[in-house]
Amino acid sequence: MAKYLLLKHYRGGPEPVCTVPMDQWTPDEISAHIQYMRDFATRLEGSGEFVDGQALAPGGTFVRYDGEGRPPVTDGPFAETKDLIAGWMVIDVDSYERALELAGELSAAPGQGGKPLHEWLELRPFLTEPPTITE
Amino acid sequence: MDEALLRSLTPGVLGILVRRGADFAAAEDAVQDALVEAVRVWPEDPPRDPKGWLVTVAWRRFLDATRSDAARRRREEVVDEEPVPVSGVDDTLQLYFLCAHPSLTPSSAVALTLRAVGGLTTRQIARAYLVPEATMAQRISRAKRTVSGVRLDQAGDAATVLRVLYLVFNEGYSGEVDLAAEAIRLTRQVAASLDHPEVAGLLALMLIHHARRASRTAPDGSLVPLAEQDRGRWDTALIAEGVGILQAALARDQLGEFQAQAAIAALHADAPTAGETDWVQIVEWYDELVRLTDSPVVRLNRAVAVGEADGPRAGLAALAELDDTLPRHTAVAAYLHERDGDLEKAARLYVEAAEKAPNLAEVDHLTRQAARLNTRH
Numbered sequence: 057m058a059k060y061l062l063l064k065h066y067r068g069g070p071e072p073v074c075t076v077p078m079d080q081w082t083p084d085e086i087s088a089h090i091q092y093m094r095d096f097a098t099r100l101e102g103s104g105e106f107v108d109g110q111a112l113a114p115g116g117t118f119v120r121y122d123g124e125g126r127p128p129v130t131d132g133p134f135a136e137t138k139d140l141i142a143g144w145m146v147i148d149v150d151s152y153e154r155a156l157e158l159a160g161e162l163s164a165a166p167g168q169g170g171k172p173l174h175e176w177l178e179l180r181p182f183l184t185e186p187p188t189i190t191e
Numbered sequence: 192m193d194e195a196l197l198r199s200l201t202p203g204v205l206g207i208l209v210r211r212g213a214d215f216a217a218a219e220d221a222v223q224d225a226l227v228e229a230v231r232v233w234p235e236d237p238p239r240d241p242k243g244w245l246v247t248v249a250w251r252r253f254l255d256a257t258r259s260d261a262a263r264r265r266r267e268e269v270v271d272e273e274p275v276p277v278s279g280v281d282d283t284l285q286l287y288f289l290c291a292h293p294s295l296t297p298s299s300a301v302a303l304t305l306r307a308v309g310g311l312t313t314r315q316i317a318r319a320y321l322v323p324e325a326t327m328a329q330r331i332s333r334a335k336r337t338v339s340g341v342r343l344d345q346a347g348d349a350a351t352v353l354r355v356l357y358l359v360f361n362e363g364y365s366g367e368v369d370l371a372a373e374a375i376r377l378t379r380q381v382a383a384s385l386d387h388p389e390v391a392g393l394l395a396l397m398l399i400h401h402a403r404r405a406s407r408t409a410p411d412g413s414l415v416p417l418a419e420q421d422r423g424r425w426d427t428a429l430i431a432e433g434v435g436i437l438q439a440a441l442a443r444d445q446l447g448e449f450q451a452q453a454a455i456a457a458l459h460a461d462a463p464t465a466g467e468t469d470w471v472q473i474v475e476w477y478d479e480l481v482r483l484t485d486s487p488v489v490r491l492n493r494a495v496a497v498g499e500a501d502g503p504r505a506g507l508a509a510l511a512e513l514d515d516t517l518p519r520h521t522a523v524a525a526y527l528h529e530r531d532g533d534l535e536k537a538a539r540l541y542v543e544a545a546e547k548a549p550n551l552a553e554v555d556h557l558t559r560q561a562a563r564l565n566t567r568h
Contacts, residue, residue: 057297057298057301057320057358057362059321101325101326101329102329102333103329103330103333104298104299104302104322104326104327104329104330104331104333105326106323106326107321107322107323107326108323148298148320148322148326149298150296150297150298181549183548183549183550183551183554184362184549184550184551185550185552186414186550186552186553187361187362187550188360188361188371188400188401188404189360189361189396189400189452189456
């Protein structure tokens with residue numbers, strides 16, 4: 057009973073196995089990839105382990121407080137920015153081992169030629185409430 | 192409408208249906224229907240025998256729901272072999288064993304227990320554990336399917352029931368229902384029908400911790416360490432009850448880990464001030480706990496107690512024997528080094544411990560400790 061965030065990165069993770077961008081895949085390969093992730097989420101709903109999942113647009117802006125008035129906004133994330141998150145999924149599982157297992161499965165989503173993409177996924181535990189019994 | 196009464200009757204009614212041969216999932220649905228009906232009818236027309244009323248209505252619902260020929264045949268078969276009626280207390284206890292069945296994962300067992308024995312709604316359980324209602328509904332229905340083939344006449348394992356109740360008490364946070372209070376209510380129910388010293392030990396442990404709960408956090412939500420808690424805010428009646436239950440359990444001379452944990456909690460609760468805590472006796476209880484569980488986490492807690500009883504150097508020596516990847520190992524090291532006077536090292540370790548802490552309140556607390564040492568004048 058611990059929640060984990062599975063983060064998909066557009067870039068920023070370790071060196072990917074597959075470097076062919078999605079626009080070079082066939083439409084069917086893209087559909088298969090998307091369907092795999094939908095099926096994965098549906099299966100987790102069925103097992104009672106799904107909490108949330110969203111995809112993020114690649115573009116975005118940086119915003120900062122600069123005193124009263126409209127806050128300044130700049131374009132971003134910038135080209136040189138290391139990290140760019142594509143989306144996330146939140147799971148609620150019984151153990152860290154189970155979280156690893158699921159992240160591994162999600163990373164096996166098919167890519168070009170229908171073979172597993174071997175995509176790096178970032179796995180991060182949520183901070184929880186403190187337990188009632190501590191000493 | 193007495194919601195507490197309804198919820199206390201739920202497990203007994205469900206137990207009777209299952210004992211009569213109803214499939215667990217179908218029985219649970221039928222009982223939920225009966226509860227809804229009770230909420231509608233009882234305010235105008237209260238029954239003389241609420242439990243009997245619920246059993247009658249739930250059984251009728253169950254029969255309605257399984258009206259197909261195949262189901263009827265199966266039902267007639269089970270009715271034929273219907274066992275001699277037993278007391279409601281036994282049915283309830285059997286239901287606890289079923290909900291904590293070893294074939295269930297911990298989270299499924301917790302969810303099923305809260306639903307079937309606790310009488311909470313799926314929505315309430317989902318909110319308490321911060322997952323979508325659909326997810327919790329699936330978790331519960333899978334759990335029901337998992338145990339649907341299990342006969343209620345098998346003797347259950349008390350240890351798994353206690354483990355589930357401990358998880359409810361320890362890991363639940365307060366949503367719309369207070370899970371700690373719910374765990375205590377359910378443990379009381381088990382204690383009333385199961386004569387086992389560890390049930391008493393767990394109940395005592397829960398009561399003593401619950402008694403100190405209000406003093407554990409400041410109004411802004413930050414953690415207040417045991418030594419700094421306002422002991423005037425501890426619920427002395429609850430502590431006295433817990434200590435009484437514990438003493439009766441200990442007198443039976445069948446020590447288990449919950450009794451030992453409760454004994455440690457009782458020694459903390461018993462001290463008028465933090466300085467008057469009987470650390471020597473607490474170390475002795477940790478020795479018992481190590482003997483009973485051999486858990487690294489217990490050894491870590493023991494190192495803290497040794498640090499209080501025999502000084503920080505002794506605590507650090509005990510700590511040195513443990514794997515430093517243990518949760519909270521760094522936090523304990525930081526605390527002991529601070530007490531030993533090495534403030535720079537302590538500050539560094541507090542920062543490191545904050546990075547590893549599993550919950551936000553501890554992260555904030557440890558960061559404040561580091562800041563306190565870093566900004567001292």
